[in-house]
Amino acid sequence: MSTAHPSLPRRSRLDPEPVARRDFLGLAALWSAAAALGFAALGALRLPKAAVLPSPSKKFRVHLPESLAPGEAYVPPGRSVALFKGADGVFAISTVCTHLGCIVKPTPHGFDCPCHGSRFAPDGSVVRGPAPAPLPWLAVTSAGGGSVIVDEGASVPPGTKVAV
Numbered sequence: 001m002s003t004a005h006p007s008l009p010r011r012s013r014l015d016p017e018p019v020a021r022r023d024f025l026g027l028a029a030l031w032s033a034a035a036a037l038g039f040a041a042l043g044a045l046r047l048p049k050a051a052v053l054p055s056p057s058k059k060f061r062v063h064l065p066e067s068l069a070p071g072e073a074y075v076p077p078g079r080s081v082a083l084f085k086g087a088d089g090v091f092a093i094s095t096v097c098t099h100l101g102c103i104v105k106p107t108p109h110g111f112d113c114p115c116h117g118s119r120f121a122p123d124g125s126v127v128r129g130p131a132p133a134p135l136p137w138l139a140v141t142s143a144g145g146g147s148v149i150v151d152e153g154a155s156v157p158p159g160t161k162v163a164v
Helices: 021-046
Strands: 059-063 081-086 089-094 105-107 110-112 126-128 137-144 147-156
Antiparallel strands (some): 089 137, 105 110
């Protein structure tokens, strides 16, 4: 006759031993520490790799369209520059507003800032604030064959044009 309690199921000798609560908590702490060290090691392995995204070059070549009318702005795709072609040459104006850095939109009467309402004349001078300064003119050099090289990192005095 068996001495086991009738309401408890009988344990087989093949069943694993039950884990005590203290042992379970110790194992959970050990696995948590191992996971934290593993994630820290992964983070340390990423340190030698720079987290900076490459940016486009400040100098770039632009081929002006033949259909560009004098006084009409041409904005190259992906750039914050407006190029103008006239009888006396080509010039470039930055389209970054001098107020808070929004990108201004070319219009028939100049440039409008969509963020705070600044207006600029076609030559970049301020028509209506809150922009504190005119749009900067950028350095342009002729590259031959109807194309020019624009340097977004170099400002030139307003009125500086290059013959193409």
